[in-house]
Amino acid sequence: MAPLATSMPRTGLLVFQPIKRRNCSACHRGPLQLLVVEEGTPRCLDCADLGHLVFLPRGDMALTRRSREESGLSAVVVRFNRRQSRYERQGVLVEEAALARAEQRCLVDAEARRRRRVRDAERRAAADLRFTEAFAGEIRRLFPCCPPERAWEIAAHASVRGSGRVGRSAAGRALSEGAVTSAVVASVRHVDTTYGQLLMSGVPRHEARRRITADVEVRVGAWRRATGVV
Secondary structure (H helix, E strand, O other), X not given: OOOOOOOOOOOOEEEXXXXXXXXXXXXXXXXXXXXEEEOOEEEOOOOOOOOOEEEEEOOOHHHHHHHHHHOOOOEEEEEEEOOOOEEXXXXXXXXXXXXXXXXXXXXXXXXXXXXXXXXXXHHHHHHHHHHHHHHHXXXXXXXXXXXXXXXXXXXXXXXXXXXXXXXXXXXXXXXXXXXXXXXXXHHHHHXXXXXXXXXXXXOOHHHHHHHHHHHHHHHHHHHHOOOOOX
């Protein structure tokens, strides 16, 4: 065994994962996967009266904490890290029934978290819908000849949460005229002109925009007037 010394604080029972082959000094079984050191000699879990415990690997802090809370008897499992020259926790040994109770408590919490995520998602969806409706309403106000279904499409596209589009910018959330107009212009550029075809044919972006500027201005201007091409 590696020296215990001060390499790890001794709190409660310690069980070791040996880094060398070890046999039990009492029953001579081995090699041991887990052992307890008693009076300087290795003992298997059965000989140390810990054989009824089950191993819970580290990783789930909530499950580990609750398993130890539920278990009348528990032990910390450690292994010596030669590179770091210290013992490191590998998990815990707890009573099987205690682990089952802890798992049930964690499942209850997981279900509560799932329900909270659903509620939060529903609230976000409702807020997004209200914002999209407000954005579409502002489009219709600024561009009264824009078809209502098109205004909704533009608003829905511009206001997708996390998209980084103009509707989610600070100006967009404030429904500023500049942001709303930018969303409309972008939609016209991509939907109502040959902009995409020009890009696919190898025309540089700035040149493609220059070529379709007049078409964009005609459509946007028509939507601004009381009558015009829709």
